[in-house]
Amino acid sequence: MFGVKSERELARFMGIAGGSASEVEYQLLLACDLNYIQDETYRELNQQVNEVKRMLNSFIQKLTA
Numbered sequence: 001m002f003g004v005k006s007e008r009e010l011a012r013f014m015g016i017a018g019g020s021a022s023e024v025e026y027q028l029l030l031a032c033d034l035n036y037i038q039d040e041t042y043r044e045l046n047q048q049v050n051e052v053k054r055m056l057n058s059f060i061q062k063l064t065a
Contacts, residue, residue: 011063018056025049 025046032042 007063011060014056014060014063018060019060021049021053025053042057 028037028042028045030048031037032039043058
């Protein structure tokens with residue numbers, strides 16, 4: 001399963017991925033504040049990042065249940 005030895009290890013990696021998604025969320029906000037991207041682009045991408053974070057959290061909960 002993805003080259004990991006256990007579901008616990010996979011859950012840890014998914015937690016790291018969630019942290020990375022939070023970093024992307026911040027970088028999107030910064031890019032919008034600095035006018036590197038338009039507000040509409042920010043909203044669309046931020047919505048996608050939040051969906052990925054929800055999916056990761058759900059997956060982690062299933063792995064650790």
